[in-house]
Amino acid sequence: xxxxxxxxxxxxxxxxxxxxxxxxxxxxxxxxxxxVFSLAIPKESHYFLLLPEYVCIGCVINSQIAINNYLDVHPxxxxxxxxxxxxxxxxxxxxISRSKSFYDEQRxxxxxxxAALFGIGNLTVVATNKEKVVxxxxxxxxxxxxxxxxxxxxxxxxxxx
Numbered sequence: 001x002x003x004x005x006x007x008x009x010x011x012x013x014x015x016x017x018x019x020x021x022x023x024x025x026x027x028x029x030x031x032x033x034x035x036v037f038s039l040a041i042p043k044e045s046h047y048f049l050l051l052p053e054y055v056c057i058g059c060v061i062n063s064q065i066a067i068n069n070y071l072d073v074h075p076x077x078x079x080x081x082x083x084x085x086x087x088x089x090x091x092x093x094x095x096i097s098r099s100k101s102f103y104d105e106q107r108x109x110x111x112x113x114x115a116a117l118f119g120i121g122n123l124t125v126v127a128t129n130k131e132k133v134v135x136x137x138x139x140x141x142x143x144x145x146x147x148x149x150x151x152x153x154x155x156x157x158x159x160x161x
Contacts, residue, residue, distance in 0.1 A: 024117060026131075028112070032108065035108070041131045045080060047077070047082070052120050052122075053086040061090075065092075070148065071098055083095055125139065
């Protein structure tokens, strides 16, 4: 009986720790969007593509090509994407023209969005819904098939409901 109580208490604690982490991500990301761009996290599902300053050139190029190809197949997602970038040289013009895009001139992404909390890599997708961060995914760029699988997972409606 004591083991069952311990297991239940452990599961409850784990659930609250995940919920608290998402609350912290939402607060941090919301503060960044508001202070730098005067934006709010939308009520409907939305995806923020973050491109930090220091990146692997080949990795980001492959990721952006894959995202552009993905949008060719799923053009309805274009309205649900906001591209935020720090590195002008790495920003793909086609991707910028297909989505809302913002250049972080104040260079606040590195300071305002802690890597430890968000794990921002070469290209990171922050999925939001109902004014909350629901998922943060750095695009794994080892191969294009993996990128497409990741995009299917990130952009699926299951992750934002």
